Amino acid sequence: MAPKFVQYLRGDQKAPGERKLVQKLDFFILTFCCFMYFLNYLDRSNLNNAYVSGMKEELNFKGNQLNLINTVFTVGYTIGQVPCNIALYYVKPRIFFPTCMVIWAGLTMVTATAQRPQDIMAIRFFQAIFEASTFVGTHYILGSWYTERELGKRSGIFTASGLAGTMIGGFIQTGIHKSMNGRHGLSGWRWLFIIDGIITLPVAIYGFLLFPDTPRNTKAPYLSADEKTLAISRVPKVSERTPISWTFLKHCFSTWYWYFFVMLWIIAGETESFSTNALLALYMKSHPTNKYSVTQLNNYPTAVPAVGIVSTLFWATLTDFMGGKRYLVGYWIGITGVVTSAMILASPYNTSVHFGAYYWAGSVYACQATFFAWANDVLRYEEDSLRAVVIASMNMGSNVVNAWWSIVFYGANFAPFFTRGMWAMIAVSIAMMIWTALLVWMQMRTEKRREAGTTATAIVGKESNITGSQDKEMGGGVSKKV
Known part of the structure; x- marks a missing residue:
């Protein structure tokens, strides 16, 4: 088993030039997407870091604001x-992703200029619209380039980069609070947002210049014509239809894929609560x-995403190696949710x-990479537009529930014990295993x-070839007699 696992880690590409192609894709796709997601999560986690580092008191937060x-x-x-x-069908990813990055960086x-909690509410609403492109868009792109045996590991690396942003955000806030708090009359938490925005811009420029789009429309200068052809041949050829039409919508909602995968991620999203x-x-x-202290408040929780990174990479790699058994993670996070909640209640x-x-519960983050890889695996033989919409709808459904779930079960006013939330976690964890x-x-x-x-089509094709051969032979015999 060990030699096979080492071969898997190195890559098992068979076609001439395929390993070199995958190495190029890994470098240009994963570097950009991982940096983009890292910065995306750095921004999101830093709101909580800022809250415990002086923003709460300075802006006079009340209750569960x-x-x-x-x-x-x-x-x-x-x-x-x-x-x-859907925009990725009409705007090249090389343009769309970096443009969104520039806007949410701004x-x-x-x-940093906010004077009231309401100011931050307005800013975060519009910021979220442009950040929405990152997670689901990248999973769509990964599914467009990578095979089933490659996808889980890459999805894991991508997801881990976001968790790294969460983890490092605490240390960054600690450093900024110590070195820049009060400089030019600005609090440390304000400098945090300024610096977050500035470091995002170089990554956006990198994306404008070198992101490869998708196999069928790539014009990346570092891919040869043969490599572009090979990239197209590596993924199943599927039918295409425009994602903005009634026909497509009827088709989308008539399949089981949409309902089952959206519900899967709704439940899984709450196991990460x-x-x-x-x-x-x-x-x-x-x-x-x-x-x-402020340092402890920022640093101690960083172990949660650290556990998440290890768990994500472990399960993504393992399920790839085992031939795509992504469902194993569903059972793992179900058990984790029940046990950790029971520990806290007891x-x-x-x-x-x-x-x-709470540290153990961080391992539940593994579901992000594996469940979206699972959706890409199952929808690989369906048309691209359906795969794109299902992946986006998964995250949309989860966030619709999150919009009220966190207030009902995990509001800041329920701290420190969150008893109601513990019972909710047990319920969704059991539902996770069943679903x-x-x-x-x-x-x-x-x-x-x-x-x-496929078997029936092959049999029909074989019978047609036999019939054609017989007809040809009969035709040849008649001509000789004449």
Whole structure:
């Protein structure tokens, strides 16, 4: 098994020049997409970092206004999902992604001028619309270039880059707070948003110049004509239809793919709630006895995305190696959600148990890479526009629920114990395991039908060839007699 695993890690491309092609794709696609997602998540996590680093007091936050800001962001992010993925059909990704980056970088810097929580709400709404292109758009692009055996590992690397942004954001805020707090009359948390926006711009320029678009429309100067042809041949040839038409919409909603994968990610999105709602930071900020410094509030929670990075890369690589068994992650996160919630409910005043449970819960982040790779795998033989809309709808559906879920179950006013949220986590974790089993059953049924259809087509083709050969022979015999 070990030699096979080493071969898998190195790549198992068979066609001449295929390994070189994949190495080029890895460099130019993954570097841009990972830096883009890193900066995207750095910005999102830094709102929470700023909140515990002086923004709460300076802007006079009340009650659950932080959750309301996150909800407003979620609404904008939800609105942008499907339009952003459809836009990739009409605007080249090489233009679309960097343009969105420039806009949300500018809005990030504008956040430094906020004087009230309401100012941040307005900024974050529009910022979210343009940030919506990053996650689902990249998964669509990855599915356009990579094979089933390559996709999970690349999706994992991409997702891990976002988690790295969350993790590093705490350290960056700590450094800025120490070195720049009060400089030119600006608080450290304001400098954080300014610096976030500035470091985003060089990555956008890189994307304008070198991102390769998709196999069928790429004009990347570093890909030869043979490599472009090879890239097209590596993925199944599927039918195309415009994503903006009633015919397409009817087709989209008549398939099981949309319903099952959207529901999968709605449930999975809520199993990430401990981490995405920064519960550990809020727990520390509202701890009944312990008082934590700004440095501790920013640094201690970074272990959560660190665990997420390890878990994401582990499961993405393992499920690739095992032939795409992405469903294993569904069972893992279901068990994790039940156990970590039970730990916290059973020991409400044990700080060590809380830290351990929240750190372990970070492993649930693995579902981001594997579930979107799962959707790409299953939809590989369907038309591209359906795959794009399903992937976008998954994230849209999750964010529609997140818009109210975080307020109802994980509002800052429920800190430090979030008892209601613990019971909600147990419920969605059990639902996760059940839905995973149902989706596996649907996938197996579809694959059997596809295989049966392929076999029937092959038999018909063979019979046609035999009949044609017989007719030719009979025709030849008649001509000799005449």
